[in-house]
Amino acid sequence: xxxxxxxxxxxxxxxxxxxxxxxxxxxxxxxxxxxxxxxxxxxxxxxxxxxxxxxxxxxxxxxxxxxxxxxxxxxxxxxxxxxxxxxxxxxxxxxxxxxxxxxxxxxxxxxxxxxxxxxxxxxxxxxxxxxxxxxxxxxxxxxxxxxxxxxxxxxxxxxxxxxxxxxxxxxxxxxxxxxxxxxxxxxxxxxxxxxxxxxxxxxxxxxxxxxxxxxxxxxxxxxxxxxxxxxxxxxxxxxxxxxxxxxxxxxxxxxxxxxxxxxxxxxxxxxxxxxxxxxxxxxxxxxxxxxxxxxxxxxxxxxxxxxxxxxxxxxxxxxxxxxxxxxxxxxxxxxxxxxxxxxxxxxxxxxxxxxxxxxxxxxxxxxxxxxxxxxxxxxxxx
Numbered sequence: 001x002x003x004x005x006x007x008x009x010x011x012x013x014x015x016x017x018x019x020x021x022x023x024x025x026x027x028x029x030x031x032x033x034x035x036x037x038x039x040x041x042x043x044x045x046x047x048x049x050x051x052x053x054x055x056x057x058x059x060x061x062x063x064x065x066x067x068x069x070x071x072x073x074x075x076x077x078x079x080x081x082x083x084x085x086x087x088x089x090x091x092x093x094x095x096x097x098x099x100x101x102x103x104x105x106x107x108x109x110x111x112x113x114x115x116x117x118x119x120x121x122x123x124x125x126x127x128x129x130x131x132x133x134x135x136x137x138x139x140x141x142x143x144x145x146x147x148x149x150x151x152x153x154x155x156x157x158x159x160x161x162x163x164x165x166x167x168x169x170x171x172x173x174x175x176x177x178x179x180x181x182x183x184x185x186x187x188x189x190x191x192x193x194x195x196x197x198x199x200x201x202x203x204x205x206x207x208x209x210x211x212x213x214x215x216x217x218x219x220x221x222x223x224x225x226x227x228x229x230x231x232x233x234x235x236x237x238x239x240x241x242x243x244x245x246x247x248x249x250x251x252x253x254x255x256x257x258x259x260x261x262x263x264x265x266x267x268x269x270x271x272x273x274x275x276x277x278x279x280x281x282x283x284x285x286x287x288x289x290x291x292x293x294x295x296x297x298x299x300x301x302x303x304x305x306x307x308x309x310x311x312x313x314x315x316x317x318x319x320x321x322x323x324x325x326x327x328x329x330x331x332x333x334x335x336x337x338x339x340x341x342x343x344x345x346x347x348x349x350x351x352x353x354x355x356x357x358x359x360x361x362x363x364x365x366x367x368x369x370x371x372x373x374x375x376x377x378x379x380x381x382x
Contacts, residue, residue, distance in 0.1 A: 001371075002034045004085055006096035006105070008074075011039035011061060012046045012053065014227060014248050016199070016291055017097070017116070020171065022053040022251075027367035029057035036060045036091070038081050038101065046250065054252030078104040093371070094136075099127045106134040112372060114141040117274070117284050118150050125154070132157055137164040138372035143171060146310045147287035169370050170314055172361045173294035182260035186244055187220035192340050194219050195261030195301075197254065198292045200226035201274065203285065205267025205306070206234050211329045212265075213240040216336060224249060224257050258299040262346065263339050266293055266305035269326045286310060294361050300354035302346035304335045314361070320353040 005025050009017045021037065028035045041063045046052035049061055064084065066077040078100035085091065085105055094102060094111035102111055111134070119125055131137065132155060140158065142148035145168045152158055158166060185193060194216075200206055200223070213221045217240070224246045226234070231247050238245075246257070258264075272285040288310055296303050297320070305315055307323035317323040322339070324331040339346050 001093060002091040003028055003093045003095055004091040005035060005037045006081060006094060006098040006101040007037060007039040008098040009039065010041060010043040012042040012044045012049050014044050019053065019251050019291060022055055023363045024367065025059050026055040026057050027363035029059045030364055031367050036062060038062050038064055041065055052250045052252060074100050081105065099124065099131060103127055103131050106131065106136050110136050110138045112139045112141060112370065116143045117287055118147060118154060129155065132161065135163065137161065139164055140166050141370050142168050143289040144168065144287050144310050145313055150286065167370060169366050170361060171289045171291045171294050172363045172366045173298040173357060174363055175358055176255065176298050180259055181256055183256035185222055185260050192219040193222060193261050194263045194265060194336065195222045195224065195257065196265045197224045197257065200230035200234055203269040203272035205269055208267040208329060208332055209265060210238055210240065210243065212332055212336060213243045215333045217242055220244065222246060258295060258301065261301055263336060264296045264301045264303055266290060266303060267326065267332065268306040268308060294357060297353040297357040300350035302339050302349045303353060304332065320349060320356055
């Protein structure tokens with residue numbers, strides 16, 4: 001099947017949505033589909049977008065720029081995407097997260113809309129209502145069940161779509177082989193290595209991590225990720241010598257860091273924010289489905305995470321992780337000490353996390369799950 005993935009975020013970029021999209025396109029290609037990704041030009045330096053993300057397949061990435069015209073630029077770009085789709089031959093399926101491009105091209109082929117947050121902007125919600133009324137809509141995919149429930153409340157029409165269904169599909173990770181070299185991390189030899197991978201936006205728990213570093217001077221804390229501005233902000237607030245900031249790394253360069261960690265952290269707070277321009281700096285704690293959790297799982301790491309309802313959709317306290325109240329430094333410190341003193345528990349939690357990842361949360365399985373069946377080929381080629 002020929003799939004056009006329509007994405008509104010730049011490729012390559014430092015944002016997690018780019019990782020998600022590239023992983024999905026990679027998985028669709030693994031499944032035997034012909035994939036073309038449409039995205040705005042990249043905002044992160046990379047000579048080879050596939051090398052930057054570490055994809056297995058070299059599917060086509062077509063960049064379509066957005067004119068800098070307030071209000072109209074996004075629509076001009078959407079119609080340019082539509083024109084390119086028609087010029088190159090209409091695909092069998094339109095898939096993606098680019099609302100405007102999906103709407104502009106919605107008469108061309110069956111489509112699937114995937115969403116990762118409930119937009120608050122009235123204009124965006126109006127576009128979604130129009131999209132939900134399109135006859136070619138075949139499926140709406142939500143990244144968490146909490147998000148699906150909130151969408152149903154916000155859009156009652158979703159429960160009576162004539163041709164489309166609703167699906168919850170969490171984020172995922174690729175299974176990784178055993179072995180491989182760990183990163184040569186700075187710090188004291190033999191010290192417990194505690195890792196965090198991800199952005200440093202408000203609500204991601206950096207205050208908790210710095211407080212833990214003060215409570216546990218015998219451990220080494222490694223922070224991987226964050227924009228230069230965010231990294232500078234937190235470094236300026238960090239007085240502990242056992243905290244190392246590694247900055248943003250291309251996704252393809254992360255595996256050695258995962259391998260090097262003994263314990264990994266996901267200290268999401270009760271209010272979690274995404275990047276400006278990615279959901280409008282919205283608060284997403286009710287729906288968040290962090291890819292880093294699944295990557296932690298794929299490497300069989302002992303996870304300590306915040307006890308938030310949406311994370312319990314994937315995590316099970318005492319089975320594949322330890323869960324702590326988001327804002328209790330005492331509880332987090334106790335959890336770290338418990339794992340530091342019990343290597344058997346660390347290994348058991350990591351092994352169960354990895355098993356569940358393999359059984360339930362791989363990109364390849366998700367690619368099959370999210371595609372509607374059957375999709376009638378358009379038969380239209382250049």
